[in-house]
Amino acid sequence: KDMLDVEVWRKDNKKHEELLGTCQVDITALPMKQTNCLELPLEKRPGSLLMLIAVAPCTGVSISDLCVCPLGDPSERQQISQRYCIKNSFWDIKDIGFLQVKVLKAVDLLAADFAGKSDPFCVLELGNDSLQTHTVYKNLNPEWNKVFTFPIKDIHDVLEVTVFDEDGDKPPDFLGKVAIPLLSIRNGKQSCYTLKNKDLERASKGVIYLELDVLFNPVKASIRTFKPREKRFTEENRKFSKKILSRNVDRVKKITMAIWNTIQFLRSCFLWESTVKSVIAFV
Numbered sequence: 001k002d003m004l005d006v007e008v009w010r011k012d013n014k015k016h017e018e019l020l021g022t023c024q025v026d027i028t029a030l031p032m033k034q035t036n037c038l039e040l041p042l043e044k045r046p047g048s049l050l051m052l053i054a055v056a057p058c059t060g061v062s063i064s065d066l067c068v069c070p071l072g073d074p075s076e077r078q079q080i081s082q083r084y085c086i087k088n089s090f091w092d093i094k095d096i097g098f099l100q101v102k103v104l105k106a107v108d109l110l111a112a113d114f115a116g117k118s119d120p121f122c123v124l125e126l127g128n129d130s131l132q133t134h135t136v137y138k139n140l141n142p143e144w145n146k147v148f149t150f151p152i153k154d155i156h157d158v159l160e161v162t163v164f165d166e167d168g169d170k171p172p173d174f175l176g177k178v179a180i181p182l183l184s185i186r187n188g189k190q191s192c193y194t195l196k197n198k199d200l201e202r203a204s205k206g207v208i209y210l211e212l213d214v215l216f217n218p219v220k221a222s223i224r225t226f227k228p229r230e231k232r233f234t235e236e237n238r239k240f241s242k243k244i245l246s247r248n249v250d251r252v253k254k255i256t257m258a259i260w261n262t263i264q265f266l267r268s269c270f271l272w273e274s275t276v277k278s279v280i281a282f283v
Contacts, residue, residue, distance in 0.1 A: 002027065008042065008049060021045035030055050060098050060151035063131060069147035071100050071213050081215055089219035096224055097152035097216025099126065099182065101159065103133055104190070105143040109206040112165035112173045114246065119166040120175060122208075126150045126159050127230050135166045140206075152214070153230060155182055155221035161208065163195060176204040185212045 004025040010018045021042025030036050033056050041048045062070065071077045080098050082088070103122050112118045120142045121135040129150050136142035150159075159180045164172035176195025190211045195204040268274070269281040 004053075006040070006049065006051075008047075021047060021049075023049055025051075025053065027055060032056065060149050061129065061131070062147075062149045064147045066102065066145050066147060069100065069102065070149055084215050084217040084220075086217070086219065089217055093220055093223065094153070095151065096155060096220045097182075097214060099150040099152055099159065100213040101148045101150070101161075102190075102211035103144045103146050103148065103161070104209040104211065105141070105145070106163060106195075106206055106208045107141050109140045109142070109163065109195075110175050110204065111140060112167075112175060118175060120163050121166055121172075123162045123164060124148050124150075124159065125162070127153055127157050128232060137166075152182065152216055154224055155216055156225065156229075157182055159212075161193075161210065163206070163208065174198060176206055176208075178208060178210075180210075180212070182214055182216075185214045187213045 004027055006023050006025065008020040008022070010020050012018075021044070023040040023042055025038065025040065030053060033054070035052050035054045038051050038053060039048050040051060064070070066072075070080065083095070084097055101124060103124070106120060106122075109118055109120055117138045118140055119135050119137045120139065122133040122144060124131045131148045131150070133144045133146050136144065159182065160177065161180070162177040163175040165175055166172055177198060177200065178193040178195060179200055180193070188211065190209060192207050192209050195206045195208060196202060197204050265281075269278045272278050
């Protein structure tokens with residue numbers, strides 16, 4: 001029942017951004033399960049936007065508390081399991097599976113603020129689907145205790161859980177990330193994952209506790225394997241980082257101290273405060 005808000009932006013060398021116009025689409029007025037070609041004039045600006053929009057129901061997407069998670073109810077769990085049983089292999093071929101993620105807590109996170117605290121929140125991404133927790137302010141050991149569910153479009157997808165530090169109106173700071181292939185998930189087992197850097201090559205500071213469940217139809221998943229993978233539509237922008245600034249300030253301090261110590265050593269050599277040291281230095 002919501003309106004779809006569309007914004008058109010211009011980027012200049014990733015530093016300057018300018019809003020070129022906006023438009024709105026009334027989703028409820030569009031026919032379901034078919035592609036609609038719309039030419040939308042931009043509000044208060046010249047130009048228009050040509051769009052192809054297809055509206056289809058997406059089952060399985062939800063955010064809830066631990067006490068009301070979908071797979072926690074035996075009858076609902078049985079209903080979801082029945083949906084992905086072998087006898088339903090050729091019903092709704094795109095509905096491959098169901099993923100439930102319990103985001104419990106994180107421990108010993110990196111302090112992004114100069115005060116030694118962070119305002120952490122989590123972003124969960126599966127393909128082009130993205131959900132987010134609330135922010136726990138001024139805490140390096142946050143507890144979220146939220147349950148997220150996703151529809152599975154490809155069993156070879158990887159669930160990415162990224163922890164950020166909220167920074168007011170500025171882009172958030174990166175604190176750590178984990179990537180979990182769906183096929184490696186052990187259902188109902190609470191696991192502790194070490195956070196890593198953006199490239200997933202080195203360990204970052206802190207760990208995150210997750211509990212995962214995945215239900216899928218093996219026949220549908222096998223058929224999907226032979227089709228091209230879905231392209232990612234998100235683009236990462238360069239952003240100001242307090243963590244990088246803090247690290248660079250420390251580097252400048254160390255370089256300044258090294259230069260100062262070198263100058264003091266040279267002065268002591270020329271002043272012959274220690275004859276032995278000065279002779280060795282000049283030699």
